[in-house]
Amino acid sequence: MQVESKHEVQLRSARQLALHLRQNPEDAQRPPEDLAEQFGLPATFVGDVLSGVQGVARRSDPWFPRFDFSFIVRTYQAIDRAFERLITNPVLFVLVSSAVVVLLGIVFGTSALQIGPRTSNFNVNSLLVSALAFVVFCVHMVVFFKKRMVRYALHSGLGLWIGMSFLSMTSMWMNMKDDPRFQSTISGFLLLIAFVMLLVCSIYAAIGGGAAVLGAYLEMLRVKLREDRMTRQELLEHYFAMQERLDASQGLKPKESIFDTDIVKAIINTGPLWALLTGLVLRTSEVFVTMAQRVDINPAQDLSWTVFADLVLVMLTMIAYILAGFFAKNFWFAVVQSLAITVGGIPPLLAGVQLFNLNQMETNLRPEVIILTAAGYLIISLFGALGGLVQRRAAKELNVAQNDPATILAEMVRIQWRLSDRRAALCVMVVDAAKSAEMKSFADPLAVEYSFREYQHLLIDLSKGMRGRVHSTAGDGAVIAFESAQEAFTAAKRIQTDIERFNREDNRLQLPFRLRIGLHMGEVVGDLDEVEFTEVIDIAAHVQSAAPVGGIALTEEVSNHLPIEEFIPLANPIDGHRVVLALNPTADPAWQTYKT
DSSP: OOOOOHHHHHHHHHHHHHHHHHHOGGGGGSOHHHHHHHHTOOHHHHHHHHHHHHHHHHHTSOSSOOOOOHHHHHHHHHHHHHHHHHTSSHHHHHHHHHHHHHHHHHHHHHHHOOSSTTHHHHHHHHHHHHHHHHHHHHHHHHHHHHHOOHHHHHHHHHHHHHHHHHHHHHHHHHHHTTOGGGTTTHHHHHHHHHHHHHHHHHHHHHHHHHHHHHHHHHHHHHHHHHHHTOOHHHHHHHHHHHHHHHHHOOSSOOOOOGGGSHHHHHHHHTHHHHHHHHHHHHHHHHHHHHHHOOOOOOTTSOOOHHHHHHHHHHHHHHHHHHHHHHTOSSHHHHHHHHHHHHHHTHHHHHHHHHTTOOGGGGGGGSHHHHHHHHHHHHHHHHHHHHHHHHHHHHHHHHHHHTTOHHHHHHHHHHHHHHHHSOEEEEEEEEEEETTHHHHHTTSOHHHHHHHHHHHHHHHHHHHHTTTOEEEEEOSSEEEEEESSHHHHHHHHHHHHHHHHHHHHHTOOSSSOOOEEEEEEEEEEESOTTTOTTOHHHHHHHHHHHHSOTTOEEEEHHHHTTOTTSOEEEOSSOBTTBOEEEESOOSOOTTOOOOOO
16 A cells, blocks of 8 residues: 655645635634644644635725715616606696796796896896706607607697697787787787697607607617517417417408508508609699788788798698608608608799799708708608608507407418528537546535536537537537538547547546547527427437447438448437447547647
């Protein structure tokens, strides 16, 4: 029996000390003399070890205080939750907050309307009220953005129009009712105020609708990104959920959306043409209104109908550009149709200036004005296109929710395409370390972790050299896919060859790694990372279990692609496949490609 030297005894005691401190960290605070006596080590050596350990512990606690900024996130989340509760009824929130701003404007405006040195207060108060109104307007846009529903913006705009028109008309009537100069025009001015407020609130509703559409579009992109990242299992769950909906549907009668009606289909198919006609009609109407316009804004005269006609034309123009985008096939058609409306309006302008001497319209024909106007209306059309895209998506989701058979069947086909769009013939290798449980028993856990990690790195590196893709690595082995049988078989032989060098140089366990390798070739539908239960992997694993330690077993599907190799057939088939053993499971000794 070989007697251990003093140095070997001390090294073994030092390892026992390290293991003890790892399992009992609190003992690092014990006196060095106690541990030295317990493990039979010099007190100075144990003191140096404890000093080093305690130094690391002290360095892990910085001398400067740590700042926790998580409260900022928590505060934001609390504010967001409170804001969500406030806007449960978004229209009511918009109307109440607007009423508060109007009330503050009345209060501050009245208190500041004084003659004398306090005139400056009027400017300050007006500035504060204006700033508050702008902030509230921005909050309203945030509400519409978060709710992602255009109808909230439309309902809010309608409510604001009623309220603001009532207040403005009441205020003007109170100021003009006793003045005989305005008796003949008061009704016209009141009607004009109603039209102006309608225009202002329409612009407000349009901006709010744009915010809602933008929020809905970003949400749609987020949902689409989540759908694109769905795992194979999630796609399968979605597919069978659609199948259940299809079974629950009532007949095959489709549910039509607004985009399925004949008139809308005709508009979409001839979009640029009707856009040109719309621009022509709108500008022609503007020319006729301008020709008829003989209004002198003077309280002594009645208001002309042309003032209201101008306001109506402005609103119709905005609606036309929105619809040009909404009913466009895509964003490019939205751009074309928006520009078509602008181009269609140029001939009437030229006729108005050249034929009817409407010089006041000449400004609209300047190139810079045409470009700026077209750019502004193009933005409006693009928001309309976003709205159309969101509406189509919403119609699809509604059809699915209502078990529309055509929509559900289309979704099922789309999922089937995604599940089967990657179909390929692969050669799958399954590697397993024999008696791995015995290798790990009574071994240092750190040595086990290190050795098995190095073993996995060995499999990965050797497989990559033959274009192999490692799809899963368990502690004992791996599943690796190759594009050809020759590459898989070469990689298997290199692994069985290099494992001997690995056991000599890298293995920290007392028992060596001894491997079994199985190969099978077949068709895989989808990505092997996601198709965990494919038959190819199952058969390769069963073939691997039939291989001897240090050997390579492969099915006939693989051996048929290796005509120059020599094999020994097994007597019994596995999973219905004939299996053979490689007569020479190692690579040529001259092979030296692997380097640590």
